[in-house]
Amino acid sequence: MDNNGYLSYVEHALKNYRQLNAFSDFQGESITYNQVGERILGLHQLYKELGIEKGDKIALIGRNMTSWAVVYLGTITYGAVIVPILPDFNSSDIHHIVNHSESKLLFSTDLLFDKLDETKMNGLLGIVSINQCISLVDNSNGKLAEKVINLQPLFKGDGKNFNPEKLDFPEIDAEAVMVLSYTSGTSGFSKGVLLPHRSIWSNIKYAQEHLILKPEERVVSFLPLAHAYGCLFEFLWPFTMGCHITFLTRTPSPQIITEAFRKVKPHLILSVPLILEKIFKKRVQPQLEEPKVKALLKIPGLNKIVFNKVRNKLTEVFGGEFREIIIGGAALNKDVEQFLRKIGFPFTIGYGMTECGPLISYAPWTESRTYSAGALVDRMSIKIDSKDPYNEVGEILVKGDNTLLGYYKNEEATEEIFDKDGWLHTGDLGVIDEQNFIYIKGRSKNMLLGPSGQNIYPEEIETTINSMNYVQECLVRDNDGKLEALIYPDYEATDAEKLTKKQIEEKLQAIKVAANKLLPAYMNISKVTLFPEEFEKTPKKSIKRYKYTK
Structure with a gap:
């Protein structure tokens, strides 16, 4: 399966999980792996007829939804480069990304199309609706509109005519670009991160070897799919495992997310600290402040009864069937972390960055350590830029299979992130212990x-x-x-x-x-x-x- 990187994993899933549900839109329709395969082949035909070649860029914007995932898979398995765009970007940023990336096509949801100005994206063959599978803008003298209309039967089909033997994914070099990611950073408009197939494949392989998901198990996708963290662990990896992925399709407020958890009952949950902290603050903390509960917490033995009740209630809020919640993207509030560990809640904290596709460190919740961001993954090396990496804070440097190629059209930024020995400078400050567990202290540019x-x-x-x-x-x-x-x-x-x-x-x-x-x-x-x-x-x-x- 390793001969063609991530594409081999996609092919394996399409051939082995054909009748299983692959994707659902929350409170909407579901499609099987067969239907996904049928639509992927349809997209390949569209690209071929439009003259799209391996390495060409295809931009994609929209909230998490089934058709977004299909376009993503159809693009990377053709050998083109996907350019996922965060739907929260303003119009001028979207225009800039499309132009800077030199994308040939833009797939967009109808709602987001309303804030675009096609006259400011002159290099496109056109814009395609991923809601309706129609051409919204055609700059190819009618050719795009005609070819897209021909796709509609496949995008509405039941997948019964899908023949996995027709899958003929191209051979892709491990260093070829798979994703061109423009993420919004905390210090201004971001650069275009060039992620090769090697990086995505390495992340997927690690997840398959160290995380637990089985065919037919359920995942809720609510983190932005245009961001590496959600895309890899809520979509790309579960798909290879034959899982059923439910896309939230709307802005992920804690109320909507917990409703989805209650109905879907996911087996693995990914989150950012803000979501968990808000749920904790609204659902748990008020109970802990009650005088009777405060009194019980001070009595050994009885406090365990309170802890069990809190853990059970919090578990139910997240659907009741998950094995683990993985927190990433930022630091978790220390008081919240301490309490969750005290009650034995199954969560862990990982660490990564888009430039590593995204994973740098992780440990299962049964092995995690307080205030740590997990242990270095086994396909990466780490160095702390200080005289005493165990006690003296320094910048975290990494190298290995997960790293980016560089920044698109930005040699200066590429030279800044990689030093002469090939170490990637994360910009994060921290220390490690003897087992390579990472403890992050902050961002180097934020330090005062x-x-x-x-x-x-x-x-x-x-x-x-x-x-x-x-x-x-x-x-x-x-x-x-x-x-x-x-x-x-x-x-x-x-x-x-x-x-x-x-x-x-x-x-x-x-x-x-x-x-x-x-x-x-x-x-x-x-x-x-x-x-x-x-x-x-x-x-x-x-x-x-x-x-x-x-």
Whole structure:
């Protein structure tokens, strides 16, 4: 199966799981692996008739849905390069990505098409609706519209006529580009990450060897598919295992996500910290604050009964049948992590970046370590850029099969991320232990210097403040040599208590006093400022810090 990388895994799935359900849109229709195969062959025919060649770029934008996944698979198995675009990008960013990537076609959902201006994307053969399978814009004198219409029977077919023997995926070099990913970073408009087939294949192989999913088991896909984390672990890998993937199809609020978990009952869950923290804060924390529960928690033996009840309730919130929740994308609140470990909740924290397709470290929940981001995966090497990697914080450097080729049309950025010895500079700061478990302290570009030259990681201060009542989220920044915390209040809590703005301000000042008691003196906050709206975030739900630094 290893002869043709990831495409071999796709071919194996299409041949061995033919009658099983492959994809469903939440509260919508389902299609089998046979139907997926039929549509993939149809897309290959379309590309061939349009003169699309191996290595050509195909752009794809839309929320998580069945037709998005089909276009993705149909493109990479043809040998073309997929350019997934986050639906949250504004119009000018989408136009820029399509043009910069030199995409030949753009597949879009009807809803997102409304915010596009085709006159600003002159290199396209046209734009195709993935909802209706029709041409929305045709720059090929009617050829695109005609060929796309011919696809409709396949995209509405039952898959009974699919013959897996007709699958004839091209031989692809391991170093050939499979994905050109433009992700929104926390420091401005991102670069185009060139991920080769080798990187995706390596990530999939690791998942098959170390994570557990079986044919017919269920996964809910709600993380952005245009981002490497969700795409690989909620879609590409489960597909190779014969799993049934349900796409959320809408903006993933905690309420909608928990509804999907309750109905689908997934066997494995991926999440970002913000989702888990919000569910914990709304569903668990209020119960722990009740006087009777507080009293029980102080009594050995009885506290275990409380812990069991909380664990069971939280397990039910996530559908009740999952083996593990994998957290990635950002740091988990330390208080939340401590409590979840105390009650024996099956979660683990991984670490990665788009440039590694995305995986760098992971450990199953039974082997995970408090405050760690998992152990280095077995196809990568690691180095901490410090004199004592076990105790002294330094930049995390990695190399191995998962890494990118470079940045598209950006030699300067490529030279910056790789040093002369081939080490990839992650930009993250941390330490490791003797078993290569990674402990992340923050981003190197976010680090601030204390009054006596101490290294201050704003993420550590934010974790302390975020755990406090009346705080929805916060951002710590340098303000003329002093630390300032911008706090967006938990207005649901303040509204419930009918607090005035003045009273909210008083609560924030009390938070500053409480936080400073818990922090080292050099990390003390000098000023707290009420921030009126949620901070703008990346798809991984990390705050875009560059927008709020002075």
